[in-house]
Amino acid sequence: MTAMHPRLTTTTRAEATVFTMVLTQGPVSRVEIARRSGLSSAAVTKAARPFIEAGYLAELEATERTGPGAGRPASPLTIRPDREFFTGVKITDDELIGVITDLRAQPLASAHRRLETSGVEGVVAQLAELVAELLAADPAYRERCHSLGLAVSGDVDKAHGMVRYSPFLSWRQVPLARLAAAATGLTVTVENDVKSLTVAEQWFGDGVGASSFALVTVGMGIGCGLVVNDRVVAGSHGVAGEIGHIPVGGDEPPCHCGGRGCVEAIAGTAPIVAGVRAALGDPTLSVNAAIDAAHAGNPAAREVFARAGHAIGLGMAAMANLFGPERIIVTGDVPGLAAYDLFEEQINRSFAAQAFGAAADCRLLLRPRTFEQWARGAAAVSIQTLFSREEAPVVTSAGDRARPHGMRA
Amino acid sequence: MTAMHPRLTTTTRAEATVFTMVLTQGPVSRVEIARRSGLSSAAVTKAARPFIEAGYLAELEATERTGPGAGRPASPLTIRPDREFFTGVKITDDELIGVITDLRAQPLASAHRRLETSGVEGVVAQLAELVAELLAADPAYRERCHSLGLAVSGDVDKAHGMVRYSPFLSWRQVPLARLAAAATGLTVTVENDVKSLTVAEQWFGDGVGASSFALVTVGMGIGCGLVVNDRVVAGSHGVAGEIGHIPVGGDEPPCHCGGRGCVEAIAGTAPIVAGVRAALGDPTLSVNAAIDAAHAGNPAAREVFARAGHAIGLGMAAMANLFGPERIIVTGDVPGLAAYDLFEEQINRSFAAQAFGAAADCRLLLRPRTFEQWARGAAAVSIQTLFSREEAPVVTSAGDRARPHGMRA
């Protein structure tokens, strides 16, 4: 297969449009692609051909076709997910979580590695080992995987593959893409972890079809990834999506960020545990014990979680009032998830109460995500980077798409 | 002039790039345009020609040229602002404010009209009269003005020229563009008023050069227009930029929107006046009297304004934490402006305290805007609609611009 079919990436606008549409919108016939994209059907035929020849796309079996009746039946194009593989690794302060995915960013294999040190060199060495282990699982991986995506919390300069500042890892100005590329021999992308997860939802999850949506992560902290006008919001100073530091609590409580009343200072894991400890008079209570107490029905503990849910709901409402996303995907990890049932009702209620006007119509989707799925996000970034249309640099401010309406005299 | 030179709009990408760059970035030489845009200089020459021939662009006088020395001196292209005129009208519940502007959206003439009724027909009739009056001021206007922009508060569907819902006017589903076009004979655009002002800043004001910025309006209510990735954020449910309904006050006070602790419920004109009235024990105090009391140094009155400034600063910080805009333009009208000195220090302080990390680096620009400048915003929308590049419809989610970084084995 590979000898005959060289690797391929998108070059023209039509190619990017056609390929990403088949990739993200499942099997689609050529005419349907033409209709949705505005391209001529001739252009779709031409653009699809090299991808079919290179083994990335294929026509669906005739048996699976669906047609209303008259006319030549469509032969929908579908992705061949095994044509290329991708590695994604989520880097936390004490662990590496890695996955191999197919073109659809579906995880095929995973592996973990505990980190003793957060020093850059040590992490990169462990990363190379982890990647080697993952690629060794199947000869096809070694052969058809050329991209590695890394997801790191903190301020990441994706364009230059730099970690500008990662508080948990205590990294500053680390050229992680270059280091990882040298250590693994793969093409490397580096992106913020929440944004990576957002990209995964945008192309392969519940963000498909929405030109704007938000993803809210509930966990140790509260994070948020935003997609507006089909693009992830990067933030000009390396800051974006800091829903955790919206001051919904008025002047209380103080937050580690220096602000007051932050969502995270109320609904982060630390303040919740502290709250339950105070409520129960047990200063050594563990996270899980705090959750258990609430699940057992302790009113004081439940109240702490309800307050947290209230804060999260208000933060989400503030975000929705500013952006007007089509959907909000709520996700998170332990203990955010283990305790989610303790938040959920209050989140929904407070969101609905504070969302302005039609913003309350925004759909809330609860989507638990495992750690592997964060790593999957990293792989999704490398997939998107490879195939999305690189727009010509726009220097001037671009306008809206709408045309004027009305009659001319 | 006009007989020889037909009207022109941008058709190709190069034309839109060149024309809007000259329009928004002042006199620029062709090579400089090529450098900034990535186009070849040949393409710039070709794209500029029809605009020069049609009288929209011209080469700068040799005397105004500036060169470092050696080589052929550049002959920068500049806009000819009088080539075409635009009418912009801001519609409030009790007044129409109209302006004629040039291509740079600089107001050349203005006129007002009080409204007795907010009925659609009556407003449109008054609008037609106002436009006729404005166009009559100079024969050139009649001859070279073909576009009318309307700015309305509330939920506007710009693409279809519909006012979906405007609370102040009590309008629902009004096809305003069609009606106004029929009444005036002009091509009409309709846009939300805050977004219109945002467009004016984006192309002709302090947003030039920023691919993301926010505009905050302080007045009766608190509003916000957002530009992300060079595009105005529309909001999917007709809601966006509702910074006034971010709950920064915790659970107090209740807001007319049904929420609690909204910025607007603390810093809107009504709650400020109510607060000063309560503080001074005078239930009939006017807005201006409340401002005067604070200016005179009354501590209780000053405290009310300080609290308002605090709420606004927190709301702006919440917005900056979510978006990471490059700049924030603070603007407003009476009494927001007349009292701005009473807010300003507290806004800056609370913003700085709550902005997360590098978001605090975001520049705050205070830019008072008159009512005429809101009308100017409406004209700016019609200018942008006419000349900005209409992108091909993008159906699939588009990715980031960054390319992968690193080495390949």
Added chain:
DNA sequence: ATCAGTAATTAACTTCGTCAAGAATTGAAT
């Protein structure tokens, strides 16, 4: 005067997509 350096233009060419015609493939009508 010549020359080096920068700006602008021109002409040949490339690329990418559209258009219009036709081939392919089906169900329904005669």
Added chain:
DNA sequence: ATTCAATTCTTGACGAAGTTAATTACTGAT
């Protein structure tokens, strides 16, 4: 059965829009 209408896909000629490379235009310094 055969024709027809409907729909999908393909093909090749064409055209629009941009690029590259060479040329012209203009300047200050040697």
